[in-house]
Amino acid sequence: MKVVSDFAQRFNVQVRFDKRLLVTRENRFFLVNQDVKRFLPVDFYYAGTYLGKVKGNRFFPSFELLALLAKQGAYSVTVNCKAAWLFICGRDVFESGILSTRGKPSRSGYVLVLNEYGECLGFGRFSRSANGVVVKNISDVGDFLRRER
Amino acid sequence: MSGREFFGARYRQLGWELRSVKPRTAIRVNTHNIDAEALIKRLHAQGVELVKVPWLDAGYWVTRTRVSVGATVEYLLGLYSVQEAAAQLPASLFTSLNRKLVLDACAAPGGKTVQLANLMKNTGVIFALDVATRRLAALANHLERCHVRNVIACLLDATRASTLGLKFDRILLDLPCSGNFAGDSGWFKRRRLSDVKRNAAVQRAILAEAVRCLNDNGEIVYSTCSLEPEEDELNVDWAVKNLPLEVAEVNCYGGEGLTQVFGVELDNSVKLCRRIWPGETQGFFICKFRRVHHR
Numbered sequence: 001m002k003v004v005s006d007f008a009q010r011f012n013v014q015v016r017f018d019k020r021l022l023v024t025r026e027n028r029f030f031l032v033n034q035d036v037k038r039f040l041p042v043d044f045y046y047a048g049t050y051l052g053k054v055k056g057n058r059f060f061p062s063f064e065l066l067a068l069l070a071k072q073g074a075y076s077v078t079v080n081c082k083a084a085w086l087f088i089c090g091r092d093v094f095e096s097g098i099l100s101t102r103g104k105p106s107r108s109g110y111v112l113v114l115n116e117y118g119e120c121l122g123f124g125r126f127s128r129s130a131n132g133v134v135v136k137n138i139s140d141v142g143d144f145l146r147r148e149r
Numbered sequence: 150m151s152g153r154e155f156f157g158a159r160y161r162q163l164g165w166e167l168r169s170v171k172p173r174t175a176i177r178v179n180t181h182n183i184d185a186e187a188l189i190k191r192l193h194a195q196g197v198e199l200v201k202v203p204w205l206d207a208g209y210w211v212t213r214t215r216v217s218v219g220a221t222v223e224y225l226l227g228l229y230s231v232q233e234a235a236a237q238l239p240a241s242l243f244t245s246l247n248r249k250l251v252l253d254a255c256a257a258p259g260g261k262t263v264q265l266a267n268l269m270k271n272t273g274v275i276f277a278l279d280v281a282t283r284r285l286a287a288l289a290n291h292l293e294r295c296h297v298r299n300v301i302a303c304l305l306d307a308t309r310a311s312t313l314g315l316k317f318d319r320i321l322l323d324l325p326c327s328g329n330f331a332g333d334s335g336w337f338k339r340r341r342l343s344d345v346k347r348n349a350a351v352q353r354a355i356l357a358e359a360v361r362c363l364n365d366n367g368e369i370v371y372s373t374c375s376l377e378p379e380e381d382e383l384n385v386d387w388a389v390k391n392l393p394l395e396v397a398e399v400n401c402y403g404g405e406g407l408t409q410v411f412g413v414e415l416d417n418s419v420k421l422c423r424r425i426w427p428g429e430t431q432g433f434f435i436c437k438f439r440r441v442h443h444r
Contacts, residue, residue, distance in 0.1 A: 035274050036301060039250070041313065045282070046289045046302035062293055088222055119226050141225040144294050148287070 001029060003059045004051055010110045011074035011123075012103055021048075028053040063120065063141055066112060070120040075103035076112035077126075077135055084115040087122065087135075088142040095132030111135055152337035156330075160376065160426075163407060170331050170427040174211040175202060175234040176218060177260075179295050181267045183228040185209075191223055204402035207267075208237045210429075227295035232260045235402075235425050235433035239323055239372040240264040242399050242437050248273045249318040254307035254359060257284030259291035261323050266297040276317070277302040278310060308354045311361040319368050320359045324352045326373035326380050331427035349379040353387060360392050360440070368397070369438040374431055378410040381434035385422055386415040394438040396421045403435065 001022045008015040021037060023030050025044060032040065032048030040047055049068075052061040070076060079087065083097025093113060105111045105126040113121045113135060122140030126133070150158075157167035176199070178185045185207060189199055196215030202208040211218055218224065219231050240261045243251075246269045256262045256277035265275055277300050279285050285302055292300055305312070307322075327345050330336040352373070359369055371388075373380050385406065388394050396418040406422030408415045422436040 033298065035248075035272075036299060039274050039276070039315065040301060041303065044301050044303050045285045046277075046292060046300065048300075049298050050289065050293050064293055064296060067296070084222060088225060115222060119222075121222070121226075141222075141294075144225050144290055145220060147290055 001051075003054055004029060004065070007052070007059050007061055007065075008069055008074075011069050011076075011112065013069050013072045013074045015068075015072070023047060027055060061123075061139070063122070063143075066123055067120045070112050070114060070118070073102070074112050075105040075109065075126070076114050076120075077101050077133075078114045078116065078118070079121075081116065084113075084121055087113050087124075087137060088140045090137055090140060090142060092137050093124065093135035095134070098133060098135075101133075110138075113140070152340060155342075156337060156340070159411075162411060163378065165426045172233060172331050172427065172431045173429050174218065175232060175237070175430075176209050176211060176229045177205075177232045177237050177264060178207040178209070178229050179227055179263065179267050180207050181270055182226075182296055183223075188223060188228055191228075192218075192221070195221060197221070202234050202237075205234060205237050206241065208232075208234050210234070225294065230260055230263055230291075230295065232264070233431055235430035236260065236323075236374070237264065238401050238403070238423070238433070239370045239435055240268060240321060242370050242401060242435065243268075243319045243321075243368055246273070246319060250315065251275045252310060252315075252317040252320045252359070252362060253277045254310055254320060254322050254355060255279065255324055256302065257281070257288040259288035261321060262288065262300060263291055263295045263297055265321065266292075266295075266299055269299060271298045273299060275300045276313065276315070278305045278307055280304070280306045308351075308358050310358050313362070315362060316364045317362050317367060318364050320363055320370070322352075322355060322359055322369060322371045324355060324371065324373050324380075326352070326375035327377055328374055329376045329427060329432040331431040345375070345377045345379050348375070349377075349384055352380055352384055356384065356388055357392060360394060363440055365440060365442070367440055369394070371436045371438060373434050375434065376426070376432045378407060381424065381436075382407045382410055382415055382419050382422065383413075385419050385436045388438065389416050389418060393441050395441045397437040397439045399423060399435070399437050401435070403433070406434075406436070
């Protein structure tokens with residue numbers, strides 16, 4: 001599951017999952033607990049905690065994985081209520097909406113976007129421009145609604 | 150005779166007068182993810198007014214709102230689900246769910262699966278089955294959004310659940326049914342009695358299969374959102390007469406199950422079921438079964 005740990009490293013997080021509890025279904029990755037593992041049939045659709053999927057050469061993290069990274073101190077920005085709303089609508093985050101930054105994300109590096117309650121709304125690419133800091137939206141929880149269309 | 154007149158006459162025979170209803174929007178707090186009080190405060194700040202549904206533990210009516218309750222940040226973070234109030238009852242009727250092996254036989258889109266996981270505090274294991282991959286995708290989204298961690302979802306017809314080779318402690322059968330007119334203006338035009346009878350037969354097949362997968366001390370909760378007795382009381386009556394099941398008493402919202410249906414007298418235990426005619430909620434029917442060992 002190198003693809004998951006490589007992704008986590010981009011947020012300066014070392015993830016350590018018990019390899020026996022990581023399962024793959026086609027191009028999708030799951031983390032299960034001992035109970036789920038014990039009953040897991042060969043042919044399943046979804047199990048335990050969904051971590052993400054690989055499509056082409058790209059890894060698409062789940063929001064569960066992003067939330068796990070947030071708990072482990074990943075690079076992140078905390079944004080105000082208005083910026084949070086705009087972010088989940090697919091918009092970028094501008095400096096005026098950022099309340100604080102955790103860690104030192106590199107230029108063009110990944111950062112999580114958290115709301116005032118520390119809940120993870122998604123992630124984006126951190127950049128600095130003449131107009132200040134911007135987080136370019138890559139993925140946000142509004143995707144749950146877009147998927148249903 | 151129009152469908153409205155035909156079904157209306159049936160309801161009248163069952164003791165209920167057909168009328169227009171508008172079920173209220175309800176949400177269910179995912180208490181494993183947030184404390185109800187904290188959520189109410191957060192939603193209130195966005196112009197969402199909630200009032201507790203008196204007969205539910207974590208259910209709230211939405212009395213007024215300036216935003217769509219299905220599109221708030223809190224909803225997208227899985228802090229609550231939009232779930233009709235009567236539909237919140239079935240999962241709440243099981244005794245002790247912690248660390249149990251549970252089957253949700255017709256699971257998608259997953260509202261009740263998430264509720265079960267919440268009641269189980271993500272302990273034990275839930276097998277969530279459905280017959281369509283597209284519906285499983287919707288279930289998976291729901292599980293991911295609400296941070297559910299104890300579910301195994303499989304593409305499997307509920308009438309083949311025993312092929313899993315497992316015995317379950319608790320089985321939720323929220324069955325595919327004919328639905329009802331509340332919130333579906335075209336219902337009377339679309340539905341025929343033949344649909345009702347076909348659905349009733351499928352429901353019996355699923356129930357019989359569920360019994361094959363039930364532990365000795367197991368419980369089955371059977372529910373539909375159909376008002377038609379063929380899918381409700383008549384199926385329960387058939388079950389207590391043909392399967393090793395008895396109806397268990399439940400203490401929840403709703404009226405007694407009917408024991409006289411179109412001139413037929415049913416087993417007296419059928420009255421322990423709950424029938425909810427549409428009004429503040431949609432129409433609903435619930436029965437809790439326990440396995441009996443003497444049959």
